[in-house]
Amino acid sequence: MPAMSLRNRDRGGGRPRRALPAALALALAALLAGATPAWAAAQPEPVNEFVPIDELPEEDRLPAAPFLITAYSIVWILAFGYFWLLSRRQADVERDLAELARRRPVPDDDDDPLEAA
Amino acid sequence: MTRMTGRWSIVRLAVAAVMFAVAPLLIAQAPYEATMGLVAKIVYFHVPVWFMMFLAIFVCGISSGIYLFRERPAADRLAVSAAELAVLFGAMGLTTGPLWARVSWGAWWVWDVRLTLALILEMTFVAYLLLRKYGGPGSDKLSAGLALFGMFNVPIVYVSVNVWRTLHPSTTVVPTLGASMAGPFWWCVLAFLALFLVMLEGRRRLADQEAELDRLRLAYDEEY
């Protein structure tokens, strides 16, 4: 009957949904484990000495532009990110202050807060 | 309060405009650095950012001292703001530095004196922020002590890392600037200084407002 079949469907639907995050985690772990050797191999070799760029052979020099652009972008992102964080906190504080002012008028400094209003 | 925000956003916009004007100016105009080529243009951001971190550390240290010995709450609010900026500009420096080092020296981290010093100072002021966040009541005084110690530590760490470094085979990453690059460089320093001052002022105002909010909440709690 309808109620029982709904329950069965519900139970069946619940199990795969619970298993999904676990399956995703396992897949990710397997991917990382498989990819790690490749990633490790792709790392640049450790340098024992530091060679100034004018002594490096042409083919070893990295193209500088992506690094330069990344550097500038990071500075911009951090600076504007901070501004955004500040304005968000500012908005929260102003909202709370407005809320307090709405509930009661702002008390004067010379009012005794213990006096009955 | 809306007036304060309004004024602040105008200044902020002005600063952003200055910075926007700066970037293409230096990229286009400045000559290529002889040994390092294009990548040395990171120095126009990397070094001013480092200056700002230093400035933030000293503002934080000095206002922490004032808070500890004169017990002025405004000094504490300035100290927190400066500490956040020290961490922010430190993060900028610690990301642009390795990017430069990777191209110039082939390694992400070269134990350069200033980079290492920046890392240690960054950790000190991240510790400051952690202490303020998780230390509970009384952490304002404790973090003031930490900031004071951190400030006094700067020359000592510099000397110890410098001597330690000379025992290792590496050379300094920061070149000396040629005359033709000095103009855009100092322009950038001023632009970052303007940015720093705007951020400091904005953060300090936020701290003031949060303190006011706390004061009001306490006042209302007392009445009920």
Added chain:
Amino acid sequence: MREVLRVAWLVLRKDIRVESRSREVLYTTTFFATSCVLVFSFAFVRSGRPVEGAESGIVWVALAYAGQLALGRAFERELHHDALRGLLLAPVERGAIFAGKLLGIVLLMALVEVVVVFFVALFFSTPFFAHPFLFVGLLAAGTIGFAGVGALFAAMLARAQSRAVLLPVLLYPITVPVLIAGVNGTLALIQADPNLDLARFWLALILFFDAVFLTLAFWTFEPLMTE
């Protein structure tokens, strides 16, 4: 001045008396330091030989970890029955109390150091005492600097939340010069061709650090411990 020394001695005597009853901090810290030495030995030994210069690093890092642990425990003890507040309410100069606690911690760390140096010398046949005065000087100066900053921070944090994890977070960045100087000074002494001038330079640096930070610690102890 005499009063300061007298009070410091009283605080030190009290700490020694309390510790000698249970010896808990001494035993646990010493054992912890020894396990550090063991762990680092596994990390830094390649085919039976230590990585060059690892011995000095092992000694100092083991001391840093063990010292931080001891600092936390030493001040945690003061929380029972509000003993810390009792100390602070005493009509004596606060700096004297700090001095007494500092001396107690230095003494404890000195005992731990004896054990650590013994084991490292045993495991790696390190000639630590080829130049005994410089070596002991480095250890002593380094311990005083580390303990000075550590005692201040531990006292500050004694009543704070998350104090166990915050102490190392605050302590290590500040005491980096002590670690750099200690490790490299010791290295200059134990290497095949000892460089005594370099070791003396590092010792001088630690002493400078001690002077600056002990002064700062005494100066700020009062305002920091005021509620």
